[in-house]
Amino acid sequence: MTDVSLTAQLRARGLRVTSARARVLESVQRLEHCTPDQIYHHVGQDSPSLNITTVYRTLDLLEELGLIGHTHLGHGAPVYHLSEDQHLHVVCHRCESVISADSSVLTDVVASMEREHGFRVDVGHVTLSGECASCQAGSR
Amino acid sequence: MTDVSLTAQLRARGLRVTSARARVLESVQRLEHCTPDQIYHHVGQDSPSLNITTVYRTLDLLEELGLIGHTHLGHGAPVYHLSEDQHLHVVCHRCESVISADSSVLTDVVASMEREHGFRVDVGHVTLSGECASCQAGSR
DNA sequence: CTAGATGCAAACGATTTGCATTGGC
DNA sequence: GCCAATGCAAATCGTTTGCATCTAG
Numbered sequence: 001m002t003d004v005s006l007t008a009q010l011r012a013r014g015l016r017v018t019s020a021r022a023r024v025l026e027s028v029q030r031l032e033h034c035t036p037d038q039i040y041h042h043v044g045q046d047s048p049s050l051n052i053t054t055v056y057r058t059l060d061l062l063e064e065l066g067l068i069g070h071t072h073l074g075h076g077a078p079v080y081h082l083s084e085d086q087h088l089h090v091v092c093h094r095c096e097s098v099i100s101a102d103s104s105v106l107t108d109v110v111a112s113m114e115r116e117h118g119f120r121v122d123v124g125h126v127t128l129s130g131e132c133a134s135c136q137a138g139s140r
Numbered sequence: 141m142t143d144v145s146l147t148a149q150l151r152a153r154g155l156r157v158t159s160a161r162a163r164v165l166e167s168v169q170r171l172e173h174c175t176p177d178q179i180y181h182h183v184g185q186d187s188p189s190l191n192i193t194t195v196y197r198t199l200d201l202l203e204e205l206g207l208i209g210h211t212h213l214g215h216g217a218p219v220y221h222l223s224e225d226q227h228l229h230v231v232c233h234r235c236e237s238v239i240s241a242d243s244s245v246l247t248d249v250v251a252s253m254e255r256e257h258g259f260r261v262d263v264g265h266v267t268l269s270g271e272c273a274s275c276q277a278g279s280r
Numbered sequence: 281c282t283a284g285a286t287g288c289a290a291a292c293g294a295t296t297t298g299c300a301t302t303g304g305c
Numbered sequence: 306g307c308c309a310a311t312g313c314a315a316a317t318c319g320t321t322t323g324c325a326t327c328t329a330g
Contacts, residue, residue, distance in 0.1 A: 014309095057310085127266075161285095
């Protein structure tokens with residue numbers, strides 16, 4: 001289904017349908033939350049492997065097409081995910097663990113940003129950070 | 141006042157009170173939302189200038205002391221701000237402009253993350269991203 | 281005087297760019 | 306065959322590390 005969508009989107013823009021594009025999209029789908037480097041290694045398990053540069057360029061393209069999105073969990077590399085799995089990322093800045101929360105917790109925030117600032121929040125791109133339950137317990 | 145606090149915090153930990161530390165803290169205070177590089181240049185307008193390495197090390201220290209905090213507006217460098225100006229950062233991923241919103245819009249989200257996941261959200265570290273009003277108008 | 285702070289240069293990880301080659305259409 | 310897509314190497318950006326020197330206490 002994403003596949004059909006990819007081909008359609010590429011054709012619609014006069015871009016070429018290549019195996020690199022399909023393979024990167026599959027990896028994002030499979031790995032769920034993944035950095036460019038993880039995708040590079042995952043794709044590279046097949047042969048021939050893709051160049052890391054191509055992974056970066058393809059991720060940018062897939063994002064422009066609206067098929068994937070990314071968020072920043074912290075200082076490091078961004079993580080990519082399919083646009084269709086829309087959820088909120090929550091990361092602990094002590095132990096780096098990530099939990100996914102339902103994006104509905106932001107419904108009111110989205111509405112008030114829209115109302116007060118005309119700003120349209122992209123929920124899939126939001127990461128909340130703070131301290132998780134076990135780190136709060138441990139740091140005492 | 142932040143100054144008194146800095147000296148006190150350093151003394152309390154047996155660390156040294158140096159001009160580099162005071163100058164970096166002043167720059168963060170003055171510049172409001174600033175990257176390590178911007179701080180480096182701002183501090184460097186005086187002489188003698190500080191080394192960029194010292195800026196990084198000092199920012200880490202000031203953050204550990206709880207005097208400053210940082211958030212990630214996007215792909216690039218983090219931005220630092222005084223802990224006392226607690227507000228929510230909102231950035232447009234098209235034009236990169238940043239607006240500050242009152243952190244109270246997150247009150248309910250913070251409460252529900254606490255209740256449902258025992259997770260304590262750090263509001264000063266949160267950045268919402270999306271599309272600002274003028275970019276929405278422009279992209280049509 | 282001595283440990284902690286700073287400067288300097290080099291290393292590092294993530295990403296981008298320029299340019300030559302390849303491959304969809 | 307042509308232009309988009311890819312590979313490759315080098316450049317770039319932000320940040321960290323190792324080590325020598327300096328300075329607050």
